[in-house]
Amino acid sequence: MSEKIKVLYIDDETDNLTGFKAAFRTEYRILLAENAAQAIEHLAKNADIRVIFCDQRMPGKTGVEFFEQIRTMFPLPIRILITGYADIEAVISAINRGNIFRYIRKPWIEQDITSAIEEGNKFYIANSMLQVKNQELQLAYTELDKFAYSVSHDLRGPLTGILGAIDIGREMSDINEIKELLGMMEKSVFKLEDYISSMHDYYSSRRGELKIADIDFNAVAEELKDVYGIYTSTNKIRFDIHIDQPEPFRSDEIVIRMILNNLVTNAIKYQKKHFNGKSIDINISVHDAIATIVISDTGIGIPESHFEEIFNLFSRATSHKAGSGIGLYNVKGALIKLGGHIGVSSVVGEGTVFTLTIPSK
Amino acid sequence: MKIGFIIVENIDIDIYIATELIKRMVGEVDIETFVTADAALNYITLEKAPAADRHIILLDLMLPRMHGSNFISLFEELPDHIKDSYQIAIVTSSMNKGELERLSKRPNVEMIIEKPLTRRKFKSFLEKINIPIAYTKA
Known part of the structure; x- marks a missing residue:
């Protein structure tokens, strides 16, 4: 002791x-x-x-x-x-x-006192643990309340949109109108799907224990290119990844992938609409047992006043793009679990840079 | 009688549905769309809306930056000559019955329409506020 x-x-x-x-x-x-x-x-x-x-x-x-x-x-x-x-x-x-x-x-006699102190101390620790657990429970309840509130907007919202579209679609006969409607219905379904998968990320990152293993960032980069390459090239977004890993790095690969997926998806989602030089750059370097990951995009940017709150649950910095408000919260939670840190810098209209540092375990 | 519509909604598909329903059931009228409540409030306060005898607001509640209920509170502070030409329908997927109950009692709120906004619901809203229905198969 x-x-x-x-x-x-x-x-x-x-x-x-x-x-x-x-x-x-x-x-x-x-x-x-x-x-x-x-x-x-x-x-x-x-x-x-x-x-x-x-x-x-x-x-x-x-x-x-x-x-x-x-x-x-x-x-x-x-x-x-x-x-x-x-x-x-x-x-x-x-x-x-x-x-x-x-x-x-x-x-x-001494023995009585010693045993009383030891037993008392055990009880004290159990009591204190109970208090900590109670606080955690309180936090969980608060989150549950927030979740219940978001259910009506993020889960029900897209569904009611689809239902409304079906209703009005019934009286449409113009095939182009119907196609336009289908396009919007599809977007709603994607939004719902996005929400559900981030909820899944959220709960698995909250519940799951870390599985520490060697990580080869080159392999991680290849996978990112496989997943996002086609989308970025068809949408004329330059997508480059640069890896500098001269030493081994140990962490939870699934958690790191989840973090990168969230940030890359955001970088894609929040690109400026009519802009010719769209790009996303990822730089990963590992030195002195610390991985530094820098993700920069040429997107719409985030006002400085929102830097703090973008990592909060169900917070959304922007109105015209639909996000679930869970992604960055998951990212921050995951980084805390890995003992890492995330910082953001951004200029509205020019782009955003997320800088992550993660220590090797 | 000239009628104008203001849609305050940030979800694309819901904007589309509301716009289509107005076009189909009321006819060719002015429709202004805002994705935030503060922008809509600004527009109304500065009396930028095209002259009309009646303005109908279709208001979503869960909006970024300013919640629909805050919009209503601020709207109520506007001078009477502006307020009098406006009627509000709340269009929402909120399941907060208590909040909806309270909002339904606000002076300028004519109706709470639970999403999905369908032809049938929109028709009964138009009937309630006595707007002639131009065309409907509902």
Whole structure:
């Protein structure tokens, strides 16, 4: 264990305090208090006190009363009472009301104290973990709410569009009109499909464990060219990838591919409509166990005021292109998992550059 | 009586459907399309709309930059001589019943139309606000 467990001991008899400290100072970090006021002072200063021992018989206030007093103010530390047989009724009722975790008979032996600290510490850790899990759960609920909201727009939206198109299509007889309508219906279906696959990415990247292996970025580049080459060449987008990998690199290939796919899809999606020099450049270099990936495009760009929020869930920087608002959120989440970082710079109307750094695992 | 339509919608297919329905069921009228609510509001505020006795707004709710409900709130602050010629139909795929219920009670909102916008729904909207239907097979 790197750090000693912090233990607070309260007793009005200074001999007991000194004895306690002498017995346990090597194994634990011991704080001492002669009365409730001193104890509270310690608690206020040391948020990381894990276990509190308190003597039941003290002038002014009993140990049970003291624990009852501090319980709401300092709920986390584990409360242990030290007492003789005579106080057994008070102890039982204190345990039953949840004010103390356990009690130790007087005179105590070292073994009892050690075991109480160890058990108390375990309980403390379990409790803290529960708090962390609760926070995670709260976060998950918030995300679920956002998701429910987006369901009506991103899942239902394209579907209602298609339904409306079918309805109006029923009274069309001009084949060209019908074809135009079909084209738009197709777009809606693609949008829906895009949304579903990014939802899939999102959940698999959230749930999945990393699978670390050697990555050959040249192979990754070949695959990107296979997937996007035809599309970019028919749409007159120059698509170049440059790899400089003199050393091995280890990470999760599927996650890295997901990141690249998202960024390349964006670079394609947000190209300027009527522009002759469309291009996407990817530069990947691996040096000193860090991969630096730079993806630049000649797209519509992102206003600087949106740099922060584009990585948020369901955020969309632009109105005239339909994105799901999940892509970059997934990218950022995946990078955090890989211990990496993403930065963006962009000039509206000129293009966007995403710079990623990912450490080798 | 001269009628003009304003479509506030950012989804291509929905703009297309609304435009086609207006052309087919109302006839050749002015149709202005905005993909954001703030642009539409600007247009209305500056009284750029071609002169017409009645302006009908087909308003989507989930729009980028400004939500449709914010549009309605800001619209309500416009002077009466502008507001009086406008009627709003909310066209939405929102499933938030509470929000829709509240919006349906706003003074300038004539109707909430749940997407998909179909011939039948558009017809009943036109009937409700007494716009003669030029042509329909619905």
